[in-house]
Amino acid sequence: MAIADPVTRGTVTPGTVTPGTVFPDTVFPDTVTPRSGAILDWYAAHQRDLPWRRPDATPWAVLVSEIMLQQTPVARVLPVYAAWLARWPSPASLAASPAGDAVRAWGRLGYPRRALRLHATAQALVERHGGQVPASADALRALPGIGSYTAAAVASFAFGQRHAVLDTNVRRVLARLVSGRELPSASPSAAERRLAESLLPEPPAVAARWSVAVMELGALVCTAARPRCASCPVAASCAWRRAGHPADGGPRRTQKYAGTDRQCRGRLLAVLRDCAGPVPGSQLEAAWADQLQRSRALDGLVADGLVDPLPDGRFALPGTHPVPGTH
DNA sequence: GAGACGTGGAC
DNA sequence: TGTCCAAGTCT
Structure with missing residues (x-):
């Protein structure tokens, strides 16, 4: 008889499978493959305890965190996130404050237009969504400051849906693991999107967990500089590592800041x-x-x-x- | 699709 | 010290 363990092993038949056995990813189509299982196991053991990942985090809290985390390190987000949600625990509470209060509370997170757009989103939620964060990725995508990444992230992490979540971490992990390249291209391609979707475990809740697990792997292990391959749960099957860590193309354009x-x-x-x-x-x-x-x-x-x-x-x-x- | 858009920590 | 980099979005 088959045993379904959607989180770690997919569907397996006792007696035919031993833990740790390596299969090609095609053995268990539409379920959790050994490679994604390894990443899920790694995440269970090594994930950071972040407030927006706790069970009591509301969809609004997840949305706030995703906006703040755009292009911004976790360590700098943490205190602003806590103060923000203490002051504005709901979209309605933020919508009732002047936009300038949001800009001031944003502090030195950077890209302050995000604060303005988050405030506009809070107003839109009150006016068009009954003060609730919508679960639909399309509805999320229509809100100011929410692009394809953030829409997929909120639908996945706040509502447990199955979406390809293509942030820079996921893109880098897939570029290395599957494509054998050091770094992803400037913007996600259609092929990249198809690849990410093809790797998604079938059960929505597992897919959502897999997405955050790959993001975490990119943030902690498969980092842009100095990747910690010795600590990587899928190093053995990494195309980039197998190819000898070839460096990616030419000089990256460095953006000046001083004096701009x-x-x-x-x-x-x-x-x-x-x-x-x-x-x-x-x-x-x-x-x-x-x-x-x-x-x-x-x-x-x-x-x-x-x-x-x-x-x-x-x-x-x-x-x-x-x-x-x-x- | 390239460029604008903040900020500060790490090496 | 200067360069690189951090859960993108918009035009």
């Missing part, structure tokens, strides 16, 4: 964030010497909705100060 508009925007917004109320233009002038660049950056911040220009010439975080004639 980006840095200037960051400085200006930091002044607004660290002041309780509106600030005069003179205070912003002190934050950046180059007048032309400062003016351009400030215009950009206003255009993005991150800064409100007040009639008296001062500047404020959005929605934190009444602007006459806007309603």
Whole structure:
């Protein structure tokens, strides 16, 4: 008789299978293969205890974590995440606050437009989804700041659905393990998406767990630099390792930061964030010497909705100060 | 599809 | 010290 253990072994028949036996991944189509089983086992033993992975994490909490984690290290997210959910435990609570409060609470996480979009998403959830986070990946994808990765991640991790979750970690693991390349391409291809879907275990709950397991493997073991192959549960079947760890193509374009508009925007917004109320233009002038660049950056911040220009010439975080004639 | 968009820790 | 890098999205 067959025994179904969806989390670790798939469907096996006692007497015909011994633990640790190596099969090609085609032996158990539509179930959990030995390779994915090895990753699931590794995850069970080595996963980090992160607040958004705990059973009491709400879909809203998972959504908040996914937005904060975009391009941002876990260690820097943790304290902001905790403070954010303590203050805004539901979409409705965030929607009821001014957007500028969200930008201020975002602190120095970076890419503050994420705070603005998360606030807009909270409002959309109240207006169109009864204040709830939708379980549908398509509905999630339609929300501001939520792209294909985040939609799949929330549908998987908050609702236990079966979606290919293609973040940079998963893409790097698959590039090495299956394609024998050191690094993934600049953006996910259709072939990559098909590959990720083909590797997904069939039961939705197992697929969701597998996705987070591969992400964790990429974050802790199969890292971009100095991968810890000696600690990897699937090193034996890794195409990149078997090929001798060939280095990927040419020079990666390194993005400058010092002296850019980006840095200037960051400085200006930091002044607004660290002041309780509106600030005069003179205070912003002190934050950046180059007048032309400062003016351009400030215009950009206003255009993005991150800064409100007040009639008296001062500047404020959005929605934190009444602007006459806007309603 | 290339470029814009923050920030700070690690090596 | 400078470069690389971290659970992407939008235009």
